[in-house]
């Protein structure tokens with residue numbers, strides 16, 4: 023059976039899924055018939071986990087068991103505490119990705135264990151690795167991690183023949199990203215990227231909340247941030263109200279903040295709060311956030327050696343670009359109208375779907391011109407270098423260099439007659455090693471020489487795949503050479519990742535006993551509901567319990583390879599026979 027590859031936009035506030043249907047990228051609706059899924063996870067008591075709108079609605083009732091904006095914590099040591107348990111961000115994210123894919127599989131009717139997931143271009147390797155791990159914990163085969171702005175450009179320009187310079191201005195829920203690309207004829211070259219990892223619509227909501235809290239203090243002498251007990255629900259509705267008003271102000275000149283119940287007064291009558299905010303007032307309130315996007319935008323243009331006039335198309339991506347003041351800011355900056363034919367919320371998922379064409383184009387389709395392969399060349403988003411004697415980092419490959427690349431830089435000995443040097447590798451823009459930028463270290467033996475007389479060449483090599491760096495150090499005098507492969511430091515060890523994967527599959531998998539009738543071999547086994555019987559057959563063959571020519575029986579009925587496990591009606595604890 024043909025397996026579809028799903029493109030996933032894993033967002034801070036909203037996530038989405040898309041695939042290629044009849045040669046067109048198409049959004050796949052979730053099981054609630056929505057085109058985007060809120061990135062909210064509700065860990066119900068017991069085993070149930072709810073993701074999406076239902077989880078979002080639950081935030082007020084169960085704030086302790088509901089997790090939002092997990093993307094902001096990817097690649098960090100942050101722990102999510104739910105009851106007595108503590109989850110890594112990868113595990114929470116895995117639930118979101120899993121829901122998107124299971125819903126997509128139901129919708130399109132085929133198993134889709136292969137995915138491409140998007141991340142902000144500014145994500146460091148450790149953050150990318152964390153997202154990839156999340157996909158794997160969800161039991162998926164992560165075929166690629168793609169930058170969100172590249173995805174947007176793919177969706178916009180995959181049928182474009184002429185060469186164009188594109189700037190993607192992506193202002194979403196949690197991050198701001200800007201990228202400059204050259205596209206045309208199936209090629210997508212990233213020229214430069216920049217951004218701010220901690221700037222998004224969430225910040226605007228918080229600013230608006232503070233504003234409301236202040237107004238309430240002024241008017242009613244009530245400090246919501248200090249109020250004890252039963253306060254959670256109020257703060258939650260404050261947050262929702264802030265976002266609602268913000269969104270309304272994208273359409274209307276004024277909007278009213280309304281909180282029907284703040285507290286009771288002395289006579290027991292409820293105190294309500296109401297305030298009408300104008301767009302003008304709102305714009306002033308948030309202007310510094312918008313202004314903060316200028317520097318990264320200028321940086322990306324500088325790195326690409328382009329003047330704003332040379333940009334052919336400006337793509338606005340992310341929900342925050344619906345704000346008229348944001349659009350105006352971009353229009354002023356370029357002195358031209360941004361592109362309005364794309365949907366800022368859906369374009370990243372659609373682009374992730376287009377990226378599935380990268381290696382998925384069949385020879386026949388190619389020769390008949392049905393599908394054109396897509397070629398994407400990316401840049402490294404952070405500089406990498408080695409630390410030297412004065413404690414600074416000497417960069418070997420600078421940010422925004424196109425990959426794949428090999429680069430060598432000569433170094434020398436910092437001490438008299440030392441017989442070894444340590445090569446310590448760091449990622450980041452600062453002159454000094456950054457806390458989260460350490461990639462690894464190793465040493466090589468060198469021939470002892472007076473200070474400054476050795477020559478040690480350090481070579482960095484980055485291939486197509488993100489996060490894998492080969493570092494070679496070579497001492498000229500002795501000829502000693504050492505190459506070390508450094509991988510993006512994944513936060514989760516293999517063992518931990520397996521643990522969460524097992525937990526994930528158990529909450530979703532069906533536990534069965536498999537018995538080989540000929541050999542009497544018995545195996546306890548977890549069935550992935552989204553797998554086909556064919557997938558199960560392959561796996562059981564790998565495990566050595568099933569041999570060629572045998573069939574799988576449930577309730578005395580032979581199961582067809584094409585059927586999905588979830589459609590077989592197999593129940594927890596039942597037995598499967600191999601004969």
Ligand SMILES: Nc1ncnc2c1ncn2[C@@H]1O[C@H](COP(=O)(O)OP(=O)(O)OP(=O)(O)O)[C@@H](O)[C@H]1O
Pocket residue numbers: 032033034035036037093193194195196197198222223224265268269270272339340341342343344345366367
């Ligand atoms: N009409 C609107 N006006 C203003 N803001 C909006 C509008 N619609 C959505 N937003 C805001 O856009 C943000 C969500 O945007 P989006 O879905 O693009 O983000 P995301 O993909 O989840 O985040 P990121 O890409 O940063 O990880 C939220 O802060 C939301 O409040």
Ligand SMILES: [Mg+2]
Pocket residue numbers: 031032033034170194195340370
């Ligand atoms: Mg997004």
